[in-house]
Amino acid sequence: MKKSSLYKGCLEPILLRLLKDNGRMYGYQMTQMVKEITKGELSITEGALYPLLHKLEEQGIVETETEMNGNRMRKYYSLTKSGKKQTSLAMEEMKAFMQSLEFIVNPKTAIG
Template sequence: MSNSKLYKGSLATIILKLLSQQDKMYGYEITQKVKGLTKGELNITEGALYPALHKLEAEGVLEVEVVRVDNRLRKYYKLTEKGKIETVSKLAELEEYIKNMQVLFNPKFGLE
């Protein structure tokens, strides 16, 4: 992830959120989706994305499907049942984090 170290801790949650909106995605597609949604603000590098995907796969949060597309093999990732539960809790955790950050950095907003 090139922009900021702040995003690093949220990479897994970003991946899970995207996969909860789409049945299955492949690596390059995830990087482009994030780039598109953030209007080029957030660039996930290959060196950060694939280890994160492989870690989630090893934890049983994601499952893999390899299919032949345009003369080559493509590895798709999708959420497992465990992954769907994990997504809900990770998103709640991130929302809580954002809320706390807002309270800390915008005290007025927090008091209202």
């Protein structure tokens, strides 16, 4: 995460969301997609990304398949069955949190 470096802790739910939506992705692809979706506002640093992906794999939330693209390696990540459950919970938490932030930042327009 870069650009204002705000809000540590959001990287994990973001990755889970990407995997939930796209099924199977490799690390670099995630960084590019986040840049695209957010119009360059957010960019994930490799130093944050890879260690987190490894942690998620250790925890059994994601599983990997390594493939060669020409001579270059790609390590594809996808959600495990248990990972999908975790992701649903994480998404609910995230939405609740975003709603809370709305209450604080836009007390008038926020719908609750």
